[in-house]
Amino acid sequence: MRVPVARRMRLANGRGGLTRRTVVASILLLIFIGGAFAALTLAIAGLREAMNLQKSSGEALQSAYYVEKLVIDLETGQRGFIITGDERFLQPWYNARAALPQQTATLQQRAATRHASQGEQARRLTQTIDSYIRDYSVPTVEAARQDPASTRTVAVTEEGKHRLDGIRNQFHHFVASERKLLVEHQERATAAGRWATVGAAAGVAVSALLILAFNGYVIRSIVRPVRRASVMACDLADGDLSVRMPATEEGEIGDLQRALNTMASSLEAGRAELAASRARVVAAADESRRRIERDLHDGTQQRLVSLALLLRRAEEAVPSGQDELKKQLSRTTDDLADIIEELHELSRGIHPAILSKGGLAPSLRALARRSAVPVELNVGAWTRLAERIEVTAYYVVSEALTNAAKHARASTVHVDLTVEDSALRLSVRDDGVGGADPRQGSGLIGLMDRVEAIGGSIHVESPAGKGTSLFVTIPLTDDRPITPGDA
Structure with a gap:
């Protein structure tokens, strides 16, 4: 005991x-x-x-x-x-x-x-x-x-x-x-x-x-x-939970040393468990997004497309002299096509299918093409990474482009993505009004939680009048490249 x-x-x-x-x-x-x-x-x-x-x-x-x-x-x-x-x-x-x-x-x-x-x-x-x-x-x-x-x-x-x-x-x-x-x-x-x-x-x-x-x-x-x-307490306060001190003294000093070591071990184990729990939550959320996107694509979207085709054939089969019915069928078919497109956009926002099929680089290119703000994308030669890393990087860029279009009033966004020193390094910089507060708004806070959940770090610089920059580093330790077949 x-x-x-x-x-x-x-x-x-x-x-x-x-x-x-x-x-x-x-x-x-x-x-x-x-x-x-x-x-x-x-x-x-x-x-x-x-x-x-x-x-x-x-x-x-x-x-x-x-x-x-x-x-x-x-x-x-x-x-x-x-x-x-x-x-x-x-x-x-x-x-x-x-x-x-x-x-x-x-x-x-x-x-x-x-x-x-x-x-x-x-x-x-x-x-x-x-x-x-x-x-x-x-x-x-x-x-x-x-x-x-x-x-x-x-x-x-x-x-x-x-x-x-x-x-x-x-x-x-x-x-x-x-x-x-x-x-x-x-x-x-x-x-x-x-x-x-x-x-x-x-x-x-x-x-x-x-x-x-x-x-x-x-x-x-x-x-x-x-x-x-x-010194150990300062290191613990700075976040270095791996630090330990030799418990060589006797009496109260020895008790203090052992108590600090025990506390550091407990904190380190708690942080590891918290990180693992957050990673499991993020992975479960991503899996739910994929399942919803797949269900929408393979179920609802396919049925709506089939219905649109049936309406189009019905429109073509309307006898002459019933122009009003033909117009109503045409309008209904067009509305249904708009619904299908909106549903497609919705499913893409939930989890883009191209990310699972083609990987991060094609997904970012597609995201840049759809962006309301011109994007200069630099990804270079690219290989597949672990899915959780690719999903996190994708959502960071997506949220940054959304913020640049809605709040920053930016004219250009620069996205640079590299892998060096066993880490994925991502930077997103715009030339907008700046002044963003990372502590305000659920978007940036959610990004921080997602990045930190897989052991990464995110840093935001947003001086007033000088644009906003996001710098993300995600370690690749214990992650293996995957092929499209693995996805």
Whole structure:
């Protein structure tokens, strides 16, 4: 049992249709691109962290250098006051002593945020500086105010030098450790920057490749098949029902391809059946015309001719002196002869006997002789064709001559008939008023139906004031020439 197209499409969706494949491909693309950008984000975060650590190390060194400067200012002011006794030298001492608590706290804070050991060193350095100020510098300044000579002894000087050397050593150790950390942070920042650059380049490259791959998949799986389907649909719309497309895809695209192929096959079969049906209708109509013409010729016409002969003999046998009866018989005989001629013309219009007996060329010559408009006929050497082709060509010329006489007001009609490229080619051209509309009037429409019924084509050109031209092409494929005996 044939599965409906809609059900097949639902089944395709359930086992990997276009929607599912597109969603899966999109999710994979998002995962890969998201992973690439996540790696890039981590690399950038590492670079930012390394740069922050580098900045913190620089700030810690700056604080250490400033604290060291304050300690030097403290010692310089103290020594100047001890030597000179001038209170003005204590101004740097006062300033340094006032600034040191805040600066040492800042140093401890900056050192402790990065590394615990550096924070511990900063704390011990602060304790040493506080001890120096509390236990040595302040007492020495107070003693210098009361007894300057007591502060100028070697013991006091050596104690101060010893304490300052300890502070300097702690400073140098802290700065060396901080510089080492700074170098490490710089190297880490450089490595992080390098990884960030590589990650960015790799992310962009991978993303570009994935996007190209996704686009390639979309083009191969969707765009190209849909474009081929569009081209096939245009060909079908143009009348080429033999076109097919390879049904190689899966899912909805494959269903679309198979549906289009099925539709094209159905349309082609339907058109072939329609053409065969029309051909059978035309053949049946022609056979009916032949039978009616034969019945009229062999039956009614023959009986009327016999009756006319009897009346003529009766007229001749009328005795003299009965002139009125003789005249009536003569008039009746003449009227009967006119009826016979009209009946002959009628039967010839239904189906000319000469077409069945002599073929197309003699029939066209007889038609040209009877035409009300002068006809220039060019048929050349001629052989018999299939009867349906000859009948169609005859009626095309007959209808064209009738239209030229009734509507076109033509003075001359040119009829050319040739057989070339396995096709009969017929053209009928007049020099009338033109302006004929093929869509109007039953005559031209009937001709089109008759020509197309046997696989031919008809084209009408009728510009206003330039006459009307009919161009007919009828293929001779599978048609064999016939002899008069076959007719």
